[in-house]
Amino acid sequence: MNKEDIISKINDFLIDEFEVEEDAISPEANLKETLELDSLDFVDLVVAVESNFGVKLIGEDFVNVIKLHDFYNLIERKLA
Template identity: 70%
Template sequence: MTKETIIEKTNDFLIDDFEIEEQVLEPSANLKDAIGLDSLDFVDLVVAVESNFGVKLVGEDFTNVVTLQDFYNLIQSKLD
């Protein structure tokens, strides 16, 4: 899967499932601050990634995830 496809699919479920405005979805956006995800949203995020990409994420996977770009990279690393 290409990086562009990962970004597109991720942005789609963030917009649809988390009701995040498209203009906020910049790679440098902070997941907690700019996008406004809280700890419960991260649980839903894990479920969304599993259903959209077929990969499992655990809490430790998010240790170094701060920005949306970090999140894209995490998904890509799980797919490789």
């Protein structure tokens, strides 16, 4: 799976499952502020990643994830 596929899939489930407005999604979007994701949403996000990508995430994975592009990169690393 290439980076564009990862980005597309993540954006799709943010829109469909988290009801994030499509125009709010950009690589520089702050996951907590711009996308309005709270701690419960992060739990749902971990479940969505596991079901969409087949990788497990733990709390430490999110330490350096601030912006959406950080999240894209995290998933890309996990899939590598």
